[in-house]
Amino acid sequence: MSFKYDGFMTAAEASKALASREVSSRELTQATLERIAAVDSKVKSFLKIIEDQALSQADRFDANPQSFPGGLAGVPGALKDNICMRGIETTCGSLILEGWQPPYDAGVVTQIQDSGSVVIGKTNLDEFAMGSSTENSAYFTTCNPWNTRHVPGGSSGGSAAAVAAGEVFWALGSDTGGSIRQPAAYCGVVGLKPTYGRVSRYGVIAYASSLDQIGPLTRTVEDAALVMNMISAHDPKDSTSYPEAPPDYTKSLKRDVSGFTIGIPREFFGQGIADPVAQAVMDSATVLERSGARLIDVSTPNVGYGLPCYYILAPAEASSNLARYDGVRYGMRVEAGDHAEMFRQTRERGFGAEVKQRIVIGTYVLSAGYYDAFYLKAQQVRTLLSRDFEQVFSQCDLLITPTVPTTAFAIGEHIDDPFQMKLSDVCTSPVNLAGLPAMSVPCGFSDGLPIGMQLIAPAFAEERIFQAAYTFEQATDYHKARPSI
Amino acid sequence: MSSESALSEKATPRESANTPYEAIIGMEVHAELLTNSKLFCGCSAEFGGEPNTRCCPVCLGLPGALPVINERAVEFVLKAALALNCQISRDTYFHRKNYFYPDLPKAYQVSQYGDSAIGIYGWIEIDGENGGSKKIGIRRVHLEEDTGKLIHATGTTSEVDYNRSSVPLMEIVTEHHPRPGFDQIKTAGEARDYITKLRAILTYLGVCDGKMEEGSLRCEPNISVRPVGSEDYGTKTEIKNLNSFRAVSRGVEYEVERQIDVLRNGGRIVQETRRWDEESATTASMRSKEMEQEYRYFPEPDLLPFHFDDEQIEQLRASLPEMPLARRQRFVDMGVSETDAETLIEDKAVSEFFDAAVSHAVDVRTVTNWVLGDFMKLLNQHGVPINQSKVTPGALAELIGLIEDKTISGKLAKGVFEEMFNSGKSPREIVEASGQTQISDTDFIREEIVRILSEPRNQPQLQKYLAGNDKVLGFFVGQTMQATSGRANPQIVNELLKEEMEKLR
Amino acid sequence: MKLTVEEVTAVANLACLALEEDEKERLTGHLNQILEHFAELQKLDTSDVEPTDRVLPMVNVYRADEVKPSLPREEILAAGPLTNYEAFIVPRVVDSSDGKSA
């Protein structure tokens, strides 16, 4: 075959190669499978490879390429394993769902299939998307392709690592407090959390319903736009899906940032941000300034309360969302005495430590006597946070911040200090609380590990993010760097 | 409980054996709404079906599935709230009520908590036990989803069927502390009247079929008693498994008596749920509520809030059909007695039948008597609802017409009605087929004869006959034939005339 | 405010989790650490602030009352840990025929 595949071709390039018949979708899919076979033992991104289904999806495209024009049709990608696909085991990284095959497709899966794209497998994650390293997966820990002794971040660590290691052209993750952006930053890829409501949550196994959002992990900004074009649409099965039709995100790539005012919120650069990270982000801001943007200092005074607020609200919703795993209708069941004891033992053995911890916190903050002091208080603080963002967006078009305070930590480094690990959500979780879109874009390296910057926009203004991120990407080479895996 | 503590409780009876007590009865009613589909998914909401055949990812609570609200269910609750004189919460939303139970697939019920109910502070008018009407305060009317069903197989297992899971339910709760001007339910009779009146309202609105036996209308009263004159409330118990109006009044009555008995004997009421047993006509403890449930209500993040504007509410209010009490008043104004009007309106279909029958310009009281008498008896005997009966309002009106124009006697009409009920034939058809158009009904003819003979203007002819002039008989035959439009059997007329005139000799 | 192991056990019971003894200890430690962090929030005066529970400015999202096909029963029961081909099976629920508090 004349087709040369290095594992790091972009999704856009693959799409062009398909369009010019340089390659077939089957060849692309097989090349991807070979790449996975070659590197996944080192990275461990995948919980499951669905070779047969992927090849038949590829053949469906090849048989009729003209009926799936452009976009990511025929281009293989992967799904975080909290996204339901009919008949394909979906575990959410938990023992409690081991072997479970959903009898239905998630909204995004329907979108992917309608567009003629190919799903090659399900990626690893922290159990029920709770964590920042994939160390909480009940199955195994995924490794950072840049340094396999380090974590890839989480909870979408499998998706981020798979994209960074060239195993797939694109992947979907989910982001509740930073779970797309944080691993994207750690793995040196692009990760977008869309505005709450922009992408259907139907069929996405819930962690915290008012915060969860599906989004792309890709190697370039352009590829992220292609994924967004494929997955963002109104879904009548999700009441919180935004009814207005999304724009063509690739169009915003052609616009530059002249005339943009970009705010630098000083609170995001406070204590805990590693110097190389702060430096890389400030340098990136300067790159955008040279491209025509105006930089201003802004303040979001309540953003420091975002993390405790997030660690109250997300577990509260999770404690309710995860109550359904009781051993009656699906998943694991531990037979023990009466139904109540069966529930207790099933949940005790089925859930891992972090999940149980969050369920207990969530149950506690919702219980009578503590509701006002914690849950209600956090919701009020959430209002203050949203107001902060509203206020700064009256002065600027976008915000630039670090995505994570540090680069990827070593596997096991924070295992006994879950609180340290939670600090990695400090810059990302306020964005979820306000429901805003934000992207992590590679913007540097420190000790061979990638650094990410975060671009935050007002609700449903993803186009601004694409504009600025693409401008930045064109002006820099970080997206061309490849891990030697 | 140790015997010692039992004794110490007994040692301080607060009231003497003859303290008069009164009961305070709260009513919590769940009505399944008559929507086609479930509250949050497209599965059929119809009653019945093989176990687990009306289920989908949403109503099974499968991981990832999300709810979308059935618009008609919301409209039904709005209508009911308006008909129950509630304030409508303009901006409201759903909560999650969290608890674990095998029939609750998400381990939370999507419901509405406290003042987030669509309707709050309403009232319903009932007939007070001591005459007059009472306005019973309604605390809230809200929308929620039903649970699945546990089927108790024999042995060591139970089966779970999720067909009912997520069927829309409306919950209607009375006020525990009524606002000024409103009352509480205080007797079993009032409790029964409350559920009767409420059922009528819901069925008139067409939002619930009101079948207590099938569980589409469930009533769970909570009961406490206190010495008359006391302002404090006693400990409440809740009764479940009341599957008919009769069970409601018997169950409440039993429980009130039981509680008074316990107190008079120096005991204490335990807060608990008790189950009514129809056979033994008693309540028995199901589970105590000592471990107060902790439901951890919080706003349901998967659903967006409701906003109802004035225009929508006024449109709905204007679209409400005539409510039972208004209909009762209209019937009374038409000349129906209070008691009969009350019976007529209890069942919407009966009142509609009545309305349709009287629209044929027949006598209102005669229609009432037929509907509440012979007709009701046959319907009950055959267990047929009135709107499924073969007798149409037009046919009943026709039958009454035949009596009024004396084609048949009232007595014969009863037989004709029974045949109408069984065959669905029109009364005229039945009467003609049996040759009964020519009047051979001796009672009826005799009645006419007696009337004619007693008329003052006929006295001279009568005297002539009695004096021996047999030819005058022909005159009276003519009179009788005329009175029956020529349809009386002449032979019978002759015989009866002779008989009656002989009596006068 | 410090949580005791007993309190954590009570909350775990509410969440239907049968924690092992050492797990209770460890969890109590972690929870207290996190609660300390939550205490930050109490510094803010929020007495006049409306709570935010949903960020989308949308209301009245409904579907029409139309019946759509349900899933085939075999498919529903296929995932069940224990079924009798008609229903899910659980240990006999002794509470009552009606434990629901609908």
Ligand SMILES: [Mg+2]
């Ligand atoms: Mg209820």
Ligand SMILES: [Zn+2]
């Ligand atoms: Zn359903």
